[in-house]
Amino acid sequence: MLEELLTAAVATGAAGATYLVAAARVVKQYERGVVLRLGRLRPRVRGPGFTMIVPFVDRLHKVNLQIVTMPVPAQEGITRDNVTVRVDAVVYFKVVDATAAVVNVEDYRFAVSQMAQTSLRSIIGKSDLDDLLSNREKLNQGLELMIDSPAVGWGVQIDRVEIKDVSLPDTMKRSMARQAEADRERRARIINADAELQASRKLAEAAQQMADTPSALQLRLLQTIVAVAAEKNSTLVLPFPVELLRFLERAQGTPPEPVVETLGEILREAGNRAPGS
Template sequence: MVQELLIAVVAAVSAGAVYTAAAARVVKQYERGVVLRLGRLRNDVRGPGFTMVLPGVERLRKVNMQIVTMPVPAQDGITRDNVTVRVDAVIYFKVVDAASAVVEVEDYRFAVSQMAQTSLRSIIGKSDLDDLLSNREKLNQGLELMIDSPAVGWGVQIDRVEIKDVSLPETMKRSMARQAEADRERRARVINADAELQASKKLAEAASEMSAQPAALQLRLLQTVVAVAAEKNSTLVLPFPVELLRFLERAQQPAPPQAQPMDSAPQEPAPPAPAEPSAQTEPSASSASAPGHLRPAPRAPSAPSAPASGQSRPSGSKPLARH
């Protein structure tokens, strides 16, 4: 009798242990337990710790409440400005309603992944290439709103969506590199021109100061020579003053002709001096002359007197002498 009682007690304890092992459940701190009794959802969601379910009647499903980091596969698309790109992203979400995550959607992880891919492809087609490269914050917010709208009914909250990388074709990369290089060169030229303008103003002020003292230019020349000679060069380049070049240029130019006064008449060239007349004798009186006529006396030839202004004596005429 005692033996049978002992066997019954052992059997009851064993059955209780088996039932307890089958009904016992442990819910972790970051999990919540959703109980389905005969296929119907129980309103009470089991918190973390030890809990019991009816074996064969109730079924406990654990839902992770941690933030899930899910990479979104890279999507190929064409932007609004007709550029082919490949964009991948990452999404952060968590379950805020365990019952809805179990009842409203079959697999909330897969649903969120597919919704993220579709939204990413849609946001690529609505954006320009410059927005994808430089204005990602706005695109991230728009992508988050697109994914969060249907996920709210699934008991899932989207915390953050980030676009990780934008892959461009090689031709587009080279074009963008040339554009950036041209822009940097433009800025460098503008800065250089601004520096030249400021330097020219300072040089003009220095030139005006040096023009007051001519010795300052020579001192500046000597200072330049000293600075060049300090480098221990075998060749010394000596700058040539521009003022000296201008002086030599003016010296080589012919002097301009002097203008004659308007009131004075142009001088005529003096007439050539008359040639010395050859020694000629006065013709003798004719043999048929009258006896009362005077015979001219012979006279030595003398130098002809200077002719009066504007008049000349005939070369053959001589004065006659009277007895």
């Protein structure tokens, strides 16, 4: 009799251990457990930690609540200004309602991926090339809204959408390079013209100032001679203005005519002595 009781106790313990092993489940901190009992949804979502289910009756679906980084395959399309481009993006999303993610959609990851691809192609067709290249922040916001609207019913929240790269045809790249070069040349010409305008105004002011003060013109001529002579040239040809002689005449009090005649004779004599004259 004792042996039968001992055998029954051992069998009961083994059955209890088997039941405990089959019923025991562990839900991680970043997961939530959704239980279906005979195909019907149980109202309580199992939180992180140890939990029990009814073996062969309940099915526990674990849903990851971490942020998922999903790359969107490159989509080829034609922009609003008739340019063929290839655009790829990346979507960041997470599950906020584990029950809806299990019940309302078969595979929420695949659904988000397909919605992201179709939304990206729609954004390409509605945008200009300049917007894709320089106004990505606004396009990212519009793409996020397009994906997030249907994803709310799936228990998924779109955290962020980023356009990664825009690939252009080689012919378009060359055209854009020529356009940028022409624009830079245009700006360079405008800057040079503006500099010439400012320089002419300053030269006009300087000429007016020298006209009021003739000695300033002579000093400027001497400075020019010094600047040219610093280049170590072997021959220096410079016109000698009569106004300088008059300035010297006024400074020394001698008549200018003899000085002019003497200078002319010196120049004629130097021309006669030059070889081949």
